Amino acid sequence: MMPPREWLKPPRSLLTLLFLVTFVSISALGWLGWKLLDQERMVEAQRARERLEESADRIAAIARGTLAETGERLGAWLISPPADGKPEEGVLLTVNAGALTASPSHRLLYRPAQRLQVDDDSATFADAEVIEFQQKLPERAIDVYRRLASSQNQETRAGALMRLARVFRKLARTEDARAAYTQLAQLKGVRLAGVPADLIANHAIAELTRSPTAAIALKQGLRNARWPLTRAQFAWYWSEASRLTGDIQPASAEPSALAQAVEQGWTQVARDEAPRGQTTVWVASQPWFLIWRGAPDHRAILVINPESLLKPVFGSDVVLAAVDGEGRVVAGRRNRTAQRVVRTQAETQLPWTLEMTSAQSLDAAGLVVRQRFLLLAMAIMVMFLIAGAYFIARAIRGDLAVARMQSDFVSAVSHEFRSPLTSIRQLSEILALGRVPNDDRRRVYYETLVRETTRLQRLVEALLNFGRMEAGVRRYRFEPLDAAALVSRVAAEFEPQIAPFGRRIKVGGCAGECTIDADPEAISVALRNLVDNALKYAPECPTVEVQWGVKDSQVAISVRDRGPGIPDAEKRAIFRKFVRGSAAEKANVKGSGVGLAMVRHIVAAHGGDVTVASEPGAGSIFTILLPLGVETK
Numbered sequence: 001m002m003p004p005r006e007w008l009k010p011p012r013s014l015l016t017l018l019f020l021v022t023f024v025s026i027s028a029l030g031w032l033g034w035k036l037l038d039q040e041r042m043v044e045a046q047r048a049r050e051r052l053e054e055s056a057d058r059i060a061a062i063a064r065g066t067l068a069e070t071g072e073r074l075g076a077w078l079i080s081p082p083a084d085g086k087p088e089e090g091v092l093l094t095v096n097a098g099a100l101t102a103s104p105s106h107r108l109l110y111r112p113a114q115r116l117q118v119d120d121d122s123a124t125f126a127d128a129e130v131i132e133f134q135q136k137l138p139e140r141a142i143d144v145y146r147r148l149a150s151s152q153n154q155e156t157r158a159g160a161l162m163r164l165a166r167v168f169r170k171l172a173r174t175e176d177a178r179a180a181y182t183q184l185a186q187l188k189g190v191r192l193a194g195v196p197a198d199l200i201a202n203h204a205i206a207e208l209t210r211s212p213t214a215a216i217a218l219k220q221g222l223r224n225a226r227w228p229l230t231r232a233q234f235a236w237y238w239s240e241a242s243r244l245t246g247d248i249q250p251a252s253a254e255p256s257a258l259a260q261a262v263e264q265g266w267t268q269v270a271r272d273e274a275p276r277g278q279t280t281v282w283v284a285s286q287p288w289f290l291i292w293r294g295a296p297d298h299r300a301i302l303v304i305n306p307e308s309l310l311k312p313v314f315g316s317d318v319v320l321a322a323v324d325g326e327g328r329v330v331a332g333r334r335n336r337t338a339q340r341v342v343r344t345q346a347e348t349q350l351p352w353t354l355e356m357t358s359a360q361s362l363d364a365a366g367l368v369v370r371q372r373f374l375l376l377a378m379a380i381m382v383m384f385l386i387a388g389a390y391f392i393a394r395a396i397r398g399d400l401a402v403a404r405m406q407s408d409f410v411s412a413v414s415h416e417f418r419s420p421l422t423s424i425r426q427l428s429e430i431l432a433l434g435r436v437p438n439d440d441r442r443r444v445y446y447e448t449l450v451r452e453t454t455r456l457q458r459l460v461e462a463l464l465n466f467g468r469m470e471a472g473v474r475r476y477r478f479e480p481l482d483a484a485a486l487v488s489r490v491a492a493e494f495e496p497q498i499a500p501f502g503r504r505i506k507v508g509g510c511a512g513e514c515t516i517d518a519d520p521e522a523i524s525v526a527l528r529n530l531v532d533n534a535l536k537y538a539p540e541c542p543t544v545e546v547q548w549g550v551k552d553s554q555v556a557i558s559v560r561d562r563g564p565g566i567p568d569a570e571k572r573a574i575f576r577k578f579v580r581g582s583a584a585e586k587a588n589v590k591g592s593g594v595g596l597a598m599v600r601h602i603v604a605a606h607g608g609d610v611t612v613a614s615e616p617g618a619g620s621i622f623t624i625l626l627p628l629g630v631e632t633k
């Protein structure tokens with residue numbers, strides 16, 4: 001017979017099946033979840049792309065608007081030049097009747113070379129120069145130049161002052177030369193051989209006086225584009241100023257790049273007959289955008305860094321790059337890794353292709369939240385599945401245990417019936433056939449018949465009682481009962497069966513009266529079951545002790561044996577119906593497994609409890625605890 005723990009184990013195949021079903025369900029759930037997440041990611045990517053497409057169109061429209069607006073502003077500036085300091089970014093070149101003006105002028109270090117109208121003043125100064133160089137009469141030349149220097153004509157004055165200073169320098173009359181140059185420096189807007197007269201004067205003063213202040217002022221003037229110069233002129237005067245100040249330093253990078261861009265773009269723009277246009281030029285790997293309005297001789301051109309022009313289209317949500325026909329980034333920055341949306345020049349009517357990527361990664365907050373929610377839902381479902389599988393396993397285990405115990409019960413009860421029935425049948429046959437040799441023998445046979453039928457009757461009654469108890473229809477008739485009398489009566493019942501085997505029941509208890517309110521019949525059955533078990537499971541032990549006493553206003557009737565004891569693991573289970581313990585198996589004792597369940601039922605119906613204290617190998621003490629009867633109280 002199997003111990004109770006093993007009875008509780010469901011078959012392995014059923015568990016495997018349950019495990020497989022659970023595993024497959026969880027895998028399917030996981031796969032479904034993964035697919036859902038994937039789909040969610042795809043949908044989010046699609047949405048992000050749509051958002052990006054929308055942004056791309058919006059940005060292209062803004063860029064178009066910005067360009068159109070710039071064009072309009074150019075048109076307006078063509079009619080009335082902008083206020084000083086305008087435009088804020090880049091430089092505006094205005095060509096009017098062939099003359100080039102830069103605004104703000106200080107941003108442009110030098111201008112594109114123009115065919116300048118160089119005044120031919122050789123005739124004016126021819127006579128004086130003959131006196132100066134051929135006749136070598138400087139004093140006379142000075143007189144002539146002085147006279148010419150008071151001319152009303154600015155160019156003549158400038159030319160005369162310059163020549164006057166030259167003669168003074170040759171004569172080493174430095175102070176006079178300086179005075180002449182100082183006068184020359186007053187003449188603004190006059191050019192001598194294409195060079196601004198005041199620049200010539202300032203340079204000459206710096207050189208003549210060797211004054212660092214003058215040299216620095218000259219350099220400062222060049223840096224601030226005080227004089228409209230060609231690139232060659234600027235380069236020469238810049239190197240001169242650097243020589244005089246003693247430092248060799250290039251002009252600051254940005255303005256010179258702008259001047260180079262203007263120079264480079266000018267060659268294209270000046271020749272272009274179209275009344276409006278735009279182009280991009282590259283100077284030292286930096287792009288510059290030129291946009292113009294008007295005819296070649298009456299034209300406004302804006303030279304600007306594309307980045308500053310496109311400033312209004314840069315936003316925080318999109319990474320934008322404007323790319324020219326050769327794939328060079330004109331403005332913004334490229335992000336090749338992310339999802340890209342491209343708007344070509346043909347689509348946008350812009351001079352560049354626009355490439356846009358989303359500035360936010362796909363793991364946008366919304367997606368993360370949704371994914372987390374989905375994962376949580378999946379986790380909860382998986383937990384439910386596992387919990388479900390666990391409870392199903394438990395239920396199966398319980399049902400199987402009950403089924404197995406019931407079948408064991410049936411076979412055990414059949415065995416219990418078989419042995420008395422067999423002896424009754426055999427003895428009845430012997431008696432019926434009259435084969436009994438003498439009266440003594442016959443008496444023994446009759447006594448055995450009585451004992452076996454009583455045993456059968458008890459068995460049947462016990463089963464019927466148990467059935468009634470289980471169904472809850474067992475009625476108890478409570479009456480005051482003396483515990484001592486109860487114990488003695490039950491012990492006496494066992495006496496005839498055990499005395500021949502040298503065994504006995506030792507009874508004892510407290511001296512005082514010890515009454516309980518109990519159904520005498522039922523409580524006797526309970527006590528009898530305990531005593532019967534003690535005798536059954538401790539066959540080697542000659543004495544079973546039954547004690548009664550009062551403890552905490554309860555009557556305790558305990559049955560003690562010195563048998564095999566009960567392992568801790570079984571102490572609770574043996575009180576359940578049909579459960580049989582290891583002692584039953586070891587001692588090969590027949591039984592139905594309902595004895596202790598009945599005891600528990602009966603005692604509970606009396607408002608009491610039954611406990612077991614046992615040490616394996618040292619015996620067991622079963623104690624019935626019942627409320628003290630009213631009379632004793």
Ligand code: ADP
Binds near residue numbers: 596
């Ligand atoms: P049964 O005696 O018919 O098996 P019970 O319900 O009376 O059914 O007892 C249940 C189990 O408790 C027994 O199978 C046995 O293993 C264990 N048991 C009961 N009384 C004792 C005892 N005095 N000593 C050892 N084991 C006991």
